[in-house]
Amino acid sequence: MIIKEKIALVTGAGSGLGNDFASALLKEKAAAVCLVDIVENGDKIASDLQKEFPQSDVTFYHCDVTNHSLFQGAFEFVKKRYGHIDIVCNSAGVAAYDQELEASVRALRVNLEAVYYGTKLGMEYMDKEKARGGVIINIASTAAFYPTDSGMCYNASKAGCVSLTQSAGSRYNLERCGVRVNALCPSLVDTPMISSTPGLREMIAALPNGRHEFLSIKAVVQGFLQLVENAELFGVAMAITPWSGTSIIRNNQNYITFEM
Ligand SMILES: NC(=O)c1ccc[n+]([C@@H]2O[C@H](COP(=O)([O-])OP(=O)(O)OC[C@H]3O[C@@H](n4cnc5c(N)ncnc54)[C@H](O)[C@@H]3O)[C@@H](O)[C@H]2O)c1
Numbered sequence: 001m002i003i004k005e006k007i008a009l010v011t012g013a014g015s016g017l018g019n020d021f022a023s024a025l026l027k028e029k030a031a032a033v034c035l036v037d038i039v040e041n042g043d044k045i046a047s048d049l050q051k052e053f054p055q056s057d058v059t060f061y062h063c064d065v066t067n068h069s070l071f072q073g074a075f076e077f078v079k080k081r082y083g084h085i086d087i088v089c090n091s092a093g094v095a096a097y098d099q100e101l102e103a104s105v106r107a108l109r110v111n112l113e114a115v116y117y118g119t120k121l122g123m124e125y126m127d128k129e130k131a132r133g134g135v136i137i138n139i140a141s142t143a144a145f146y147p148t149d150s151g152m153c154y155n156a157s158k159a160g161c162v163s164l165t166q167s168a169g170s171r172y173n174l175e176r177c178g179v180r181v182n183a184l185c186p187s188l189v190d191t192p193m194i195s196s197t198p199g200l201r202e203m204i205a206a207l208p209n210g211r212h213e214f215l216s217i218k219a220v221v222q223g224f225l226q227l228v229e230n231a232e233l234f235g236v237a238m239a240i241t242p243w244s245g246t247s248i249i250r251n252n253q254n255y256i257t258f259e260m
């Protein structure tokens with residue numbers, strides 16, 4: 001997909017990678033990007049981006065993506081304002097250690113349940129029968145494949161995110177609704193998520209075999225743009241690390257299709 005003149009909705013765009021993905025889409029001349037987040041200063045974040053990219057329309061929609069009807073409100077807002085949606089990125093996420101019971105369950109809800117809502121809503125709102133087709137990028141993590149020993153729910157949420165992406169992104173679903181669905185799986189990136197997780201920097205610094213190295217934002221954004229632009233990529237998980245580069249994990253040969 002050519003990003004120029006497209007309409008995008010990005011969750012978690014109030015901070016970190018979500019904000020970087022929104023900026024990258026604007027740099028590629030997207031017509032409009034709606035930042036969806038739970039942060040309180042979202043209007044200011046959107047107006048800063050608007051100043052940087054005056055040719056595009058940047059909006060903020062405040063909502064908790066774990067609430068399906070509130071999240072649907074964001075899709076309705078974008079559809080009403082621009083007529084359709086082309087790109088959805090589900091980047092909202094939270095980290096949690098196993099000792100924190102409530103935060104761990106919250107991680108399952110934000111990182112998996114809300115990604116399910118965002119994927120399902122994206123497929124409905126961009127369905128080629130009612131709209132123009134489109135692309136969905138779900139932000140998972142290498143934790144989906146190489147789980148840490150202290151974040152069961154974080155890891156499981158990311159493995160679930162990859163699995164639901166492979167399922168939603170099957171050739172059958174693509175042919176049926178015209179929406180490509182892919183997952184991006186970066187290793188550690190130095191964002192506010194890292195700074196706000198107590199003890200994480202120390203844990204990262206102690207990782208063996210160069211695994212403490214952060215991935216550059218540039219590499220993550222490049223991977224993201226490739227997943228959006230390359231029409232050959234559907235139902236894939238793209239893993240990116242500083243030590244092995246980029247690999248594409250495909251699983252679209254093995255689906256069993258049940259007509260529903
Ligand atoms: N930073 C890393 O090392 C890293 C690596 C791989 C994958 N990821 C994933 O990338 C994504 C972005 O992470 P980040 O590092 O930029 O973190 P971040 O904390 O900087 O940004 C996450 C954003 O999600 C928003 N958010 C959280 N819960 C929400 C909710 N219920 N509704 C709406 N918005 C909500 C937050 O307000 C925040 O703005 C996450 O899914 C994360 O798991 C991060």
Ligand SMILES: CCCCC/C=C\C=C\[C@H](O)C/C=C\C/C=C\CCCC(=O)O
Nearest residue numbers: 095096141143148150151154187188211
């Ligand atoms: C440790 C529990 C959860 C805290 C996670 C916080 C942020 C995570 C961001 C990334 O998604 C994690 C990415 C990679 C995995 C984490 C550690 C590196 C392990 C490296 C290795 O040995 O492969």
